[in-house]
Amino acid sequence: MAFTLGIHESVDLIFPPTVLRDALDPDDGADAADSDDGSEVRVVGSAAELEACDALVTFAYEDAFLSAGLSWIHSIQAGVDRFPFDELESRGIRLTNSTGIHGDAIGETVLGYMIQFARRLHRYRDRGRDGEWKHPEWDEPFTLSGESLCVVGLGTLGRGIAARADACGMEVVGVRRTPTPVDHVREVYTPGEIEAAVADARFVAVATPLTEETRGLIGADELAAMPESAYLLNVSRGGVVDETALLAELENDRLAGAALDVFETEPLPRDSPFWGFEDVIVTPHAAAATRDYYRRIADIVRENRRRAVAGESLVNQVI
Ligand code: NDP
């Protein structure tokens, strides 16, 4: 069966669309046997180009996707909070996401945040810009070994973080909906127990999806339950952490600092107060970025294209 897969131009924010197109080209490699049936992969943008596709791989969501006659949309992100689930469902459009591919990259980024704060590397980098040679206070630097981490959300991201923290000798606890054991995590709490879970934490890493249940999950009460020596690390979505409450904690020195990859408004506005703290690290929603990103997307999409053509159920299906 001829199958036209569109790659939406919006993926360009993460990798060039043509790189993914070439990786998925049915005339190449594993799919070569299907290449004489007219199947194709195209980079698309306009409404007319969308309408010529059976399925679409995309970063952005646009309302035009709903009326284009697509049977399946793949999000190159794990987070699909921007997609209108009800409208997709009512039109019979299946939605798949990219969970399962980010554990290594996010695990390394979060480990990097923790090492920067513990070893004060961010401070030396900042001061070095002015040629300032200055030792830290004697009691500022610490090592990760023996420190505690609470990981809120123990899926692909959370497990990638927990494994690396455990390897550094940290005490790891975590929070998920299902309180069954997770490798590298000493104790698993439920969402109703977050305040107890963070009470002894030096670091709290937030790694849940943004849903109706998780919006504001880390609010004033949860932040107040953290020790004053704690750092908040958010790699989930801006809406999971109450930004107003977090700012108040930072301004009042009720937290040691934060590393933030995601925000309610992205790009983070130039006048955001989050830019101004010495112990806040801002990364531009790039904690998962790697030059191999497109390969992992291609693996999921290739398998689902095969399934779609064969009339089978899709992997990573959300709707
Ligand atoms: P997974 O589905 O693998 O894991 C989600 C985890 O969150 C699960 O452990 C789940 O619990 C837990 N969870 C869900 N709801 C709650 C809740 N109410 N309270 C506590 N825990 C909850 O997703 P991923 O790890 O792949 O991705 C998670 C999110 O991270 C994405 O949806 C996306 O928004 C964001 N993300 C950000 C990236 C970045 O670049 N910064 C990169 C990739 C993802 P249970 O195990 O019980 O189901």
Ligand code: 7N6
């Ligand atoms: C790509 C970010 C996700 O939800 O936001 C992330 O998967 C992807 C660098």
